[in-house]
Amino acid sequence: MAHDHAADGSxxxxxxxRHVRAAEMSTDTGQTPGMSRSEAISARTVGSERLWMGRTTVGPGAxxxxxxxxxxxxxxxxxxxxxVFVFARDGEEVRLTPEPGDHVFVPPFTPHREENPGDEEAVVVIARSSQEAIVVNLPPGSLREV
Structure with missing residues (x-):
């Protein structure tokens, strides 16, 4: 079976x-106060066309x-x-409390925030359906008012 070859022979x-080591992840990506995002897989880092992936940390009590x-x-x-992942539904704030090993899905344009009431850092891996880390920070206040 023949394969299409690019001009460079590939x-x-x-x-x-592509291998992105933990130490090579970049925090030069969209950020939100109270948490830290590190970019691993993106158009900029590995040339991905439809995917962004990284890690987010939220400190204890943050x-x-x-x-x-x-x-x-x-x-x-x-x-x-x-x-804890907080969003609004029917005018009320809803709190999701996943445990290690659990997954959470965030739909497009859904305002939310992360909280960490515990005494250890919360670490999550995130993947997005774009190659950019789209982050739209919103004014402080209740998510019910957004």
């Missing part, structure tokens, strides 16, 4: 895998600012700690 079936991620879908995997 082809879509033999593109190299709360992030309200924000959303534009038209990106966001998938979250809880690595450690006890993060």
């Amino acid at each position: 082809d879509q079936w033999h593109a190299p895998l 709360t992030s600012g309200n924000h959303h991620h534009g038209d990106s879908e966001t998938a979250i995997y809880v690595v450690s700690g006890r993060p």
Whole structure:
């Protein structure tokens, strides 16, 4: 079976895998007060075309600012700690309390924030349906008013 070769001799079936070491992750990406995002997989770091992936940490007792991620879908995997994800439904704030090993889905344009009421850092891995870390920070206050 023949494969299409690019001008440089490579082809879509033999593109190299890319390894991004933890120490190489960059915090030069969209940030929200109260948390820290590190970028691993993106258009900028590895040339991805439809995916962004990284890590977010929220320190003990910290709360992030309200924000959303534009038209990106966001998938979250809880690595450690006890993060709380807060959003509004029917005019009331709802709190999701996943445990390590759990997943959370954040729909596009949904205002939310992360909280960490625990005494250990909360660490999550995030993946988005775009190659950019879209972060739209919102004014402080209740998510019911957003």
